[in-house]
Amino acid sequence: MSDAVAHADHHAAAHAHHPAQQHHFDTMPQQKEAAVLGMWVFLLTEILFFGGLFVAYMIYRVWYFDAFAEASRRLSLFWGGLNTAVLIGSSLTMAMAVRGAQTNKRKATVNWLILTMILGTVFLGVKVIEYQDKFANYEVPGPSFNWLAHEQHQAAAGEHAAAPAEGEHRKLSLSPEQLQRTTQIYFSLYFTMTGLHALHMIIGIGLMSVITWMAWKGRFDGEYYTPVEMSGLYWHFVDIVWIFLFPLLYLVERHQ
């Protein structure tokens, strides 16, 4: 028994193991590579998870292109563009947080993580504004969905405004009744895809608040910062999903 302890002590002294190194790994880089590989395998399942929705989107988009184009124009390019910039910015701050951990800068790591969480919260706040607008305009799929409510509202406002509504000059291949049905498919996909994306962001912010606390406690150093790097991978993945969602949902056909 005491031999074993003595042996363990000798072993530890000889190799000077990092306290975060688990006994089944030979070296810290090996342990880290295992974590990175495992995280990527998880992200692959996420890619295919969102992939199913992208397939559904593609098929319905080809099928009901005019409805998708019309419904897409109902989204605010301002809010969508702003959110894209905010999320790309948060990817930069996340990369900087990982870099801070790599270079043993505890306070920088914490600050970059907090900034990333703030940007993530800004994104979700903008999403709330956008969703609220959809609810107010009867653009949420379901019994109260009313494609014409928006135009009726515009027409009522247009009595005083000289400029005609943007959509008036376009020739539509779909009747209002057809639009009423088919645009709901677009908005169903819009809410599912952006909703699932937003859920991922909420989880990401949750993860990050734990990581920030760990970073504040000084759990990480240049040799061991795996949790920071893993939440970074997750956050960047969520950013990538949005990089595709933005043109697919907001920019279906804007040139008419």
Place this chain on the structure above:
Amino acid sequence: MSAEHAHAHESHGAGHVSPISLYVTIFLALMVLTAVTVGAAFVNLGQFNFLVAMIIAVFKASLVVWYFMHVKYQSRLTKLTVATGLFFLAILLGLMLVDYGSKGFVPMPPPIDSESVIGGSPDAR
């Protein structure tokens, strides 16, 4: 044994620290490409609008994966794993669209009419 492993793992740069200038450059490239995407959407390129938007998005995603997610500095095993995921995504997207495309859905039929769907009045035909 453990010394051999340590030596074997020295070569891959799991702990590679990228310069701040690289991160800022990637960030600016992503912002510019976002502006290009929005700009291109307002130009009528016909069917190429979608293609242009997707090419830009794939390029942006590649920048994020390669530099922000450090895949550039990972082992070949990790790179292969990432590629595998893209391969299966391509199968999912590609084969599903080929399947639907080959069923005569391209060009697309008119939207659903209540008479022509199952459950509608069969005597209308």
